[in-house]
Amino acid sequence: MGWEEMQVRGYPEFVQTAQSYHGRPIFALFCGDKDAEGRSWCPDCVTAEPVVRNELHNLPDESVFIYCLVGDRAYWKDPNNEFRRNLKLTGVPTLLKYGTPQKLVEEECFKAELVRMLFTED
């Protein structure tokens, strides 16, 4: 069946989407919002996104890849935002395997080897 991608924005949409795919492996990439020209306020996210997209073909069958824009810079900087509080995110970009402690944060997302490991290994 391969894998599929869902694009969401904000915490409630993310949770709703993740829950709807309960039972399938879910991978999520969290990035800062993009402006009208499609550039994110988060420079590391700009670097990481192509690296991650390049490895998507390694996703296991049946998985879901959720691309989630977290919000604007001010929202992200708030130490109490829902992503920090509920998902325990500490930085953007974060790439994680939902429901497991497996994640890559910030510069770790620049490394194709690590992204591939997250997607392919138990």
Added chain:
Amino acid sequence: SVEAHKEEDNPQKTMEANGLTPVPDSYDYDLIVIGGGSGGLAAAKEAAKYEKKVMVLDFVTPTPQGSTWGLGGTCVNVGCIPKKLMHQAALLGQALQDSRKFGWQLTEEVKHSWMTMTESIQNYIGSLNWGYRVALRDTKVTYENAYGEFVGPHTIKATNKKGIEKLYTAERFIIATGERPRYLGIPGDKEYCISSDDLFSLPYCPGKTLVVGASYVALECAGFLAGLGLDVTVMVRSILLRGFDQDMANKIGEYMKEHGVNFIREFVPIKVEQVEEGTPGLLKVTAKSTTREQMIEGEYNTVLLAIGRDPCTRKIGLDKVGVNINEKTGKIPVNDEEQTNVPHIYAVGDILQGKLELTPVAIQAGRLLVRRLYAGETTKCDYVNVPTTVFTPLEYGACGYSEETAVEKFGEENIEVYHSHFWPLEWTVPSRDNNKCYAKIICNIQDNERVIGFHVLGPNAGEVTQGFAAAIKCGLTKEQLDSTIGIHPVCAEV
């Protein structure tokens, strides 16, 4: 490629026998580490720093109950880490009780959920397993979740959980396979009993538990299980904490007894039968006295065996490469550079004969070994005056000689023991025991009253002991200790 490696092995042997330097380029790796625990990972990561080509093989053979775990070894998965967290859970239970006397109004009865605790702990362990995977991949260390065994002087066969075998060669090897819990060898032990390998991920509350053994594993587990509110009995064959200062061991036992842990002394189980299936079920244990003709029976939901740990050295092909092991214990004798009798094969960690079975020791030994091999350093691991702590309900920290070993080595007339009970300030208001916490130092009279043994029984014993270990390493004397002004009000000022 299998044949090619075999051909290279034979000329290798002849060359070494003739004393010529072997050709390094013929190997897949500079170093293969068998075992991804405290010692193995520390060594592998260190070797990667010197740009060596390193492989780590780690594999957990499931327990009789089917438990298994991820990369990181005993400490991370089924040892120090979950143990300390469960000990903390028990301490927090005690703190909740104490808090009432300090004015906190707990309106509901406080109950404990085994599942909530275990889930949180396993989640944290999972993040550590993942962290190690990332660290290894990031430093270009090859990791395989496969069982490694020697098949030739420089060749390892790695078998993964699907049974697929691969061969790898290396110039050097470090064996860091660690240990696993020992079973009693009685009917019902493997079918119905659990060990520390199962306890920390047990998917149900153990209930009324019998702990068999008197090791620190047995007492720590019994301690926190009782602290979480469970009915706990400890069955002891002879003495508590063999190898530790017996004066302190007895005080630990007394404290546990007064705080709800039952002890059955001088008995050993001879069979375990299932009365009822379940999670937990009900087991019947029959035990025999070691001193007279007497048998007893008891029923428990869970039987936890903690009677010792055996090195994983018997099934890794050491006979094929001529590495000597102590046939009785399975431990590997090494020289003071962690080298086995085979020059290119080294060993670190719990499997070493005559060395302390502690994570920091394995880490230090692994790192220094690698620095000697690849960075031209000469520092050897210092195994003397290593501090330890037993996390029983009343914690025990120690560094240096026990009183009995000091007497044996120096003679009773040449040592002086200074001791004191103390009452932690935090225990006064909630009316906790005023005569249980205790500290003693053992001094060598002939060497300026140098402190050669430090023992403390009380809260945060580990935190207290660490600093004193550094002082002892610097040659602390009684006079220096006396002239150090205390911090008030803390336990350590005693």
